[in-house]
Amino acid sequence: MNAMNWLAVYPEILLLVMACVVALVDLYVTCPRRTPTYLLTLASLAAVGAMHLFYFNGGYTHYAMNRMVVTDPMGHLLALFACLAVFVTLVYSRPYAESRDILKGELFSLSLLSLLGMCIMLSGNNFLVLYLGLEVMSLSLYALVALRRDHAGATEAAMKYFVLGAIASGFLLYGMSMMYGATGSLDLGKVFEAIGKGDVNRQVLVFGVVFIVSGLAFKFGAVPFHMWVPDVYQGAPTAATLLIASAPKIAAFGMTIRVLVEGLLGLAVDWQQMLVVLSVCSLVIGNLAAIAQTNLKRMLAYSTIAQMGFMMLGLVSGVVNGNTLSAANAYSSAMFYMITYVVTTLGTFGLIMLMARQGFESEEISDFAGLNQRSPQLAAIMGIFMFSLAGIPPTVGFYAKLSVLQALISTNDTFYLVLAIFAVVLSLIGAFYYLRIVKVMYFDKATDTQPIVAEGGARAVLSLNGAAVLVLGILPGGLMAMCAQAIVKALAT
Secondary structure, three states: OOOOOHHHHHHHHHHHHHHHHHHHHHOOOOOOOOHHHHHHHHHHHHHHHHHHHHHHHHOOOEEEOOOOEEEOHHHHHHHHHHHHHHHHHHHHHHHHHHHOOOOOHHHHHHHHHHHHHHHHHHHEOEHHHHHHHHHHHHHHHHHHHOOOOOOHHHHHHHHHHHHHHHHHHHHHHHHHHHHHHHHOOOEHHHHHHHHHHOOOOHHHHHHHHHHHHHHHHHHHOOOOOOOHHHHHHHHOOHHHHHHHHOHHHHHHHHHHHHHHHHHOHHHHHHHHHHHHHHHHHHHHHHHHHHHOOOEHHHHHHHHHHHHHHHHHHHHHOOOEOOEOOOHHHHHHHHHHHHHHHHHHHHHHHHHHHHHOEOOEOOOEHHHHOOHHHHOHHHHHHHHHHHHHHHOOOOOHHHHHHHHHHHHHHOOOOHHHHHHHHHHHHHHHHHHHHHHHHHHHHHHOOOOOOOOOOOOHHHHHHHHHHHHHHHHHHHOOHHHHHHHHHHHHHHHHO
16 A cells, blocks of 8 residues: 555545535525435435445554554444444434524534544544544534524533633643654654653653643543533533534544554553543542432433543553553453443433424423323333443443443452442442433323424434344443454554
């Protein structure tokens, strides 16, 4: 392959072209439901997802664009699930966006552009490329949050998200400049080699790592960089909330592996300590704050903070006493956790949008009272999602939590054993507010007697989403093996 290797970036090129085509086609669409634009966007997402699946099955690792881009199974697997997440988000969002007058071409083109940024983040092998991907994704998401211009809450959420997101990007850029100053390179492979040789100023490196981890923690919404999460989740239109809560988390995870594992593994002792503090604080504050919430979107925001804390526990057990034998197991369990969390989150917010109607948001916990009497099917699906988030078998959330705990315990280190026990205790606290939703749906009297009118396509996808959470919980081996394969190949290069 030549130094440029355009083949490696075909999915990103296709995404960029289709985002422009969708924006142009929409100018000539008169249908209020935007059917041509909607179908063209879904077809684009399906095509890009199919390309990533094809590349993943190939199992090859190639460098392109003079080593600025890496195409490997890990990047393709995560990009495949990111495409799937955006696809499902748009299916759920269409009726909701139509009733709130935000079903416009911008919704589709900005969704494609945000996915483009995510794909760049997942394939970047250079600090600047990773930063470019992050900015493309973030700027698109800021605009999507502000799409509902006549709504004060959405405008406020967009401002908070923009300001705090800009601070996070600044942190990240400052940390990257430190790395460049210490190692003389922006290439992740060369940074890794420079750290391995040990002839660089360690203090500067550690200082840079602090800023990089802080920037990444912002994107995950980990404590103490979580202040934007509850306000943005609650204030943004639910369609935008779902887009922020799902695919970007996958992209942030991929970028974390690229930067911290593939670039800065020599500093694992330093960044693992920081991640331990972030995960413990996130688990405590996320779970305790969620109990006090009456707004479901806000509760799910604090739940996300706690879930990200749990996922980070997988990342902290990769290097133990300078030994990397448990790295593949630890990172693959964290990857499995992230993917399954996104699958569950898609369905949860999808159901909130399904129950919403013109002039009614259906985002308070009390709005779900007596849902079993109104629609037993929707109550059962929501129950599955809540059980999964709480980590109750036979849902996939149980197996995801178990795989992270197993990664911690298998290190045979007392400190990690204590961390595992701590995580279990806080998960038990977390189970309370998830099971409260189930109690409200099945045992409280219905306050809303309006019929739930759901579009056939959205209802069918929601049923498949609920089934996926159950099936992956009963048969997790296939996805777990794919994650393990992807991580092993990423670590080998």
